[in-house]
Amino acid sequence: MRFEVSKVLDAIEARLTTDPALARGVVDLSEVVRYADLDGGRPASLVRLGLLIDALGRYVSEESVPVYAVAPRALLSDADLTSNERMVVRRWADDGKVEVVPQIEDRVLEVAEMLGLPVLTRDREDRFRDRRPWVTDPGRLLALVSNQGGPVLVARVGRGEAAPPVPRSPLGERLLARVWRCPQMNCNTYGDGGDPDSPFADMRTFTSPVSQPPPALRAGAPTCPRHGDRLKDMGARPATEVFSVRIDGVIRQRFVVSEDKAVVIGRAPEGGGGVMLGQWLTEDARKWISRGHVRLSLRGGEVTAQDISTNGTGIRPGGSLDDDQRLTLRRDERRVLGPEDIVELYAQVHVGRSKMWATGGVVQPESVMSEAPTMAFRPVGR
Numbered sequence: 001m002r003f004e005v006s007k008v009l010d011a012i013e014a015r016l017t018t019d020p021a022l023a024r025g026v027v028d029l030s031e032v033v034r035y036a037d038l039d040g041g042r043p044a045s046l047v048r049l050g051l052l053i054d055a056l057g058r059y060v061s062e063e064s065v066p067v068y069a070v071a072p073r074a075l076l077s078d079a080d081l082t083s084n085e086r087m088v089v090r091r092w093a094d095d096g097k098v099e100v101v102p103q104i105e106d107r108v109l110e111v112a113e114m115l116g117l118p119v120l121t122r123d124r125e126d127r128f129r130d131r132r133p134w135v136t137d138p139g140r141l142l143a144l145v146s147n148q149g150g151p152v153l154v155a156r157v158g159r160g161e162a163a164p165p166v167p168r169s170p171l172g173e174r175l176l177a178r179v180w181r182c183p184q185m186n187c188n189t190y191g192d193g194g195d196p197d198s199p200f201a202d203m204r205t206f207t208s209p210v211s212q213p214p215p216a217l218r219a220g221a222p223t224c225p226r227h228g229d230r231l232k233d234m235g236a237r238p239a240t241e242v243f244s245v246r247i248d249g250v251i252r253q254r255f256v257v258s259e260d261k262a263v264v265i266g267r268a269p270e271g272g273g274g275v276m277l278g279q280w281l282t283e284d285a286r287k288w289i290s291r292g293h294v295r296l297s298l299r300g301g302e303v304t305a306q307d308i309s310t311n312g313t314g315i316r317p318g319g320s321l322d323d324d325q326r327l328t329l330r331r332d333e334r335r336v337l338g339p340e341d342i343v344e345l346y347a348q349v350h351v352g353r354s355k356m357w358a359t360g361g362v363v364q365p366e367s368v369m370s371e372a373p374t375m376a377f378r379p380v381g382r
């Protein structure tokens with residue numbers, strides 16, 4: 001049983017991010033672990049975060065949807081969690097997978113506002129209304145409720161309506177346009193990796209400048225949410241564009257192309273950091289698509305696709321389904337992508353800007369709970 005739990009926690013870990021370009025919802029981790037009515041289990045259980053992640057995937061009809069979890073420092077020593085769970089939370093904190101703050105206060109609301117993300121909470125909107133009027137807008141608060149087939153997220157306000165996407169706040173945009181540095185030497189979120197010659201340099205993980213989470217704003221100054229120190233402005237942050245992999249109409253994964261890092265997409269790109277499609281491909285597609293197939297790079301606001309494959313890369317200008325309009329890039333050929341151009345590695349194996357595809361197209365996304373002991377998704381009698 002312990003083994004199964006640790007596999008679930010690994011699956012959950014792969015869905016945690018504080019990257020502003022990738023996170024799809026914000027949650028107070030200390031709150032969701034206590035939703036005991038969902039499984040009738042212990043007062044606190046880290047596995048409940050998996051129920052929430054699955055529900056978010058179903059809500060947006062997309063695979064591999066990540067959440068931004070904020071944890072108050074007290075959770076790291078919460079005696080209601082098992083010692084193994086406490087250890088896992090500490091590791092997530094050390095690796096920057098979850099954001100640890102002295103007290104939650106308004107941090108979840110602040111992140112949601114700056115990034116334009118829904119707050120995943122069971123609290124009622126009237127609890128927050130005085131602090132953040134937008135919580136009464138449709139779709140801004142989503143609550144996890146029991147349902148046959150597993151808990152689902154429902155909008156607390158404007159239930160049943162499709163909520164329009166919410167943009168980042170102007171303040172969020174301003175703060176996310178800069179790279180920040182925390183004066184604390186051990187700050188892995190707003191650090192610079194420290195001394196590269198240190199014997200511990202390899203053991204430390206640092207958030208890359210391009211994926212730094214939004215600073216907290218305290219007394220009008222950008223502040224490290226974990227340490228409370230004022231952050232130093234280190235200059236402009238490299239620009240980013242978010243892309244999606246869409247296979248047979250289903251969004252499998254989002255990824256970020258940034259000005260300082262090109263991304264290789266293929267069956268199994270070498271050297272890590274690329275987007276690996278192999279696990280989602282049919283046998284024919286796997287034969288056709290090269291290990292590293294196409295490279296996307298961003299410069300001066302333009303995204304360029306460069307073919308690096310054996311069989312060539314298709315481009316569908318403006319997303320056109322007309323095969324007569326399809327272009328083929330041969331090895332090393334490049335093309336600047338229009339806003340709605342689709343890169344086609346094989347029939348129905350597509351890459352394009354995420355904002356083009358409003359729905360992920362999948363009814364039952366893959367669960368992070370598949371290895372869970374049966375207790376964890378026992379439906380609740382009502």
Ligand SMILES: [Zn+2]
Pocket residue numbers: 182183184187188189190224225226227228229
């Ligand atoms: Zn810090």
